[in-house]
Amino acid sequence: xxxxxxxxxxxxxxxxxxxxxxxxxxxxxxxxxxxxxxxxxxxxxxxxxxxxxxxxxxxxxxxxxxxxxxxxxxxxxxxxxxxxxxxxxxxxxxxxxxxxxxxxxxxxxxxxxxxxxxxxxxxxxxxxxxxxxxxxxxxxxxxxxxxxxxxxxxxxxxxxxxxxxxxxxxxxxxxxxxxxxxxxxxxxxxxxxxxxxxxxxxxxxxxxxxxxxxxxxxxxxxxxxxxxxxxxxxxxxxx
Amino acid sequence: xxxxxxxxxxxxxxxxxxxxxxxxxxxxxxxxxxxxxxxxxxxxxxxxxxxxxxxxxxxxxxxxxxxxxxxxxxxxxxxxxxxxxxxxxxxxxxxxxxxxxxxxxxxxxxxxxxxxxxxxxxxxxxxxxxxxxxxxxxxxxxxxxxxxxxxxxxxxxxxxxxxxxxxxxxxxxxxxxxxxxxxxxxxxxxxxxxxxxxxxxxxxxxxxxxxxxxxxxxxxxxxxxxxxxxxxxxxxxxx
Numbered sequence: 001x002x003x004x005x006x007x008x009x010x011x012x013x014x015x016x017x018x019x020x021x022x023x024x025x026x027x028x029x030x031x032x033x034x035x036x037x038x039x040x041x042x043x044x045x046x047x048x049x050x051x052x053x054x055x056x057x058x059x060x061x062x063x064x065x066x067x068x069x070x071x072x073x074x075x076x077x078x079x080x081x082x083x084x085x086x087x088x089x090x091x092x093x094x095x096x097x098x099x100x101x102x103x104x105x106x107x108x109x110x111x112x113x114x115x116x117x118x119x120x121x122x123x124x125x126x127x128x129x130x131x132x133x134x135x136x137x138x139x140x141x142x143x144x145x146x147x148x149x150x151x152x153x154x155x156x157x158x159x160x161x162x163x164x165x166x167x168x169x170x171x172x173x174x175x176x177x178x179x180x181x182x183x184x185x186x187x188x189x190x191x192x193x194x195x196x197x198x199x200x201x202x203x204x205x206x207x208x209x210x211x212x213x214x215x216x217x218x219x220x221x222x223x224x225x226x227x228x229x230x231x232x233x234x235x236x237x238x239x
Numbered sequence: 240x241x242x243x244x245x246x247x248x249x250x251x252x253x254x255x256x257x258x259x260x261x262x263x264x265x266x267x268x269x270x271x272x273x274x275x276x277x278x279x280x281x282x283x284x285x286x287x288x289x290x291x292x293x294x295x296x297x298x299x300x301x302x303x304x305x306x307x308x309x310x311x312x313x314x315x316x317x318x319x320x321x322x323x324x325x326x327x328x329x330x331x332x333x334x335x336x337x338x339x340x341x342x343x344x345x346x347x348x349x350x351x352x353x354x355x356x357x358x359x360x361x362x363x364x365x366x367x368x369x370x371x372x373x374x375x376x377x378x379x380x381x382x383x384x385x386x387x388x389x390x391x392x393x394x395x396x397x398x399x400x401x402x403x404x405x406x407x408x409x410x411x412x413x414x415x416x417x418x419x420x421x422x423x424x425x426x427x428x429x430x431x432x433x434x435x436x437x438x439x440x441x442x443x444x445x446x447x448x449x450x451x452x453x454x455x456x457x458x459x460x461x462x463x464x465x466x467x468x469x470x471x472x473x474x475x476x477x478x
Contacts (some may be wrong), residue, residue, distance in 0.1 A: 002386055008395070010390055011252075013250075013254060014250060014253070014388065014389060014390065125282055125299070147416075149247055149255075150391075150416070150417070151253065151416055152416050153419055153420055156416075156420060175440050176387070176440065177386075177390055177391050177392040177395075177439055179443075181390065181395060181420070181424055183394055184427050199419055200416055200419070201414075201415065201416045204414065211376070
């Protein structure tokens with residue numbers, strides 16, 4: 001059997017779209033954008049529009065959309081709420097379309113929008129993501145959002161967790177050094193993930209802003225079986 | 240005591256020169272550029288001119304310089320030799336100025352040339368590098384060359400080894416996720432570094448081209464106590 005290729009990209013600055021024709025791209029930004037998106041769909045959101053810039057987000061607000069928007073963890077003044085998963089309650093989002101703009105995650109969704117398939121991954125939907133990918137047997141890129149183009153450890157570790165499961169299916173192999181590094185980092189992190197995440201830089205950023213209350217939730221496996229997929233530029237739940 | 244900052248950059252695509260005013264930058268490309276440079280100085284080279292492009296390297300050849308130049312591991316046809324450390328013998332390089340151009344390493348030397356101090360690091364001079372840095376007590380960036388802008392594991396592991404020693408001096412602390420990742424990768428690799436390096440992508444690239452004979456040499460600690468430093472765009476031995 002010919003195995004499919006597994007690759008990991010640690011930052012938007014390292015993204016090479018020309019190498020990825022036909023691949024499934026999994027966008028990962030666990031603190032907090034992709035965890036929030038998974039939560040929104042679990043709580044009944046009908047769709048999420050990824051929005052790149054602040055003026056665009058404001059324009060959606062003016063047109064009557066529910067808007068979730070933050071920069072550097074701070075809710076933008078015109079937005080309905082920011083990007084803590086705890087904001088995306090059933091009461092607020094059920095049946096709604098949400099325009100969503102964040103510091104890192106939504107930007108890379110737009111960057112990778114030309115991928116054959118783009119899905120949203122986090123620990124919250126990790127088993128569903130693996131099942132979704134394995135059913136398709138195509139090359140996969142796990143795309144970590146990083147922090148302002150820098151490598152970040154929490155997304156690398158989540159990508160490592162996904163890579164471990166994909167490799168275990170025997171459908172995938174990898175010659176990608178980033179994937180090998182992520183697998184090794186996950187091998188260290190997995191025994192006590194909350195303790196490991198304590199040391200990441202973004203953990204400190206969120207703590208300083210008192211936005212760290214959702215971190216243990218974001219490390220929960222399989223809160224939902226939703227796999228958000230991008231269709232015509234809009235995230236919807238997978239059929 | 241105020242500790243100095245330690246950061247690691249995994250690829251030229253992630254380099255942020257504006258954040259690094261006043262820092263010491265250590266360029267790392269262990270397979271094979273920075274290992275070769277350390278070897279050249281140990282064998283008596285008087286200076287090395289990092290050359291970015293192939294036409295520039297050819298121009299140096301036409302002007303009578305000894306030229307070491309490769310792309311993707313293959314020696315350029317006009318060059319005297321490529322970038323295996325084994326090429327830089329005492330017979331060939333003693334007392335000479337060498338114009339040197341490689342796929343990754345020499346490009347990032349030029350990219351980071353505006354740093355306050357730029358030095359060349361590898362396992363071959365690791366103790367000398369740590370001693371050189373510790374004597375100066377300035378912020379440090381360990382700059383991994385990567386492979387064509389991608390993350391590579393061998394340079395990350397070498398940076399992790401340097402980071403471990405710098406942290407052990409108690410002069411340094413880090414809030415950089417890349418540094419934390421590199422420290423973890425090194426913690427896995429160090430028990431059997433040759434076996435760990437077996438799995439890196441560039442190991443396979445060199446093997447396919449039968450250029451892998453120098454790898455175990457490149458993993459040797461402290462072959463030399465030379466610290467090549469960049470002065471006015473030219474690498475010379477540290478005073």
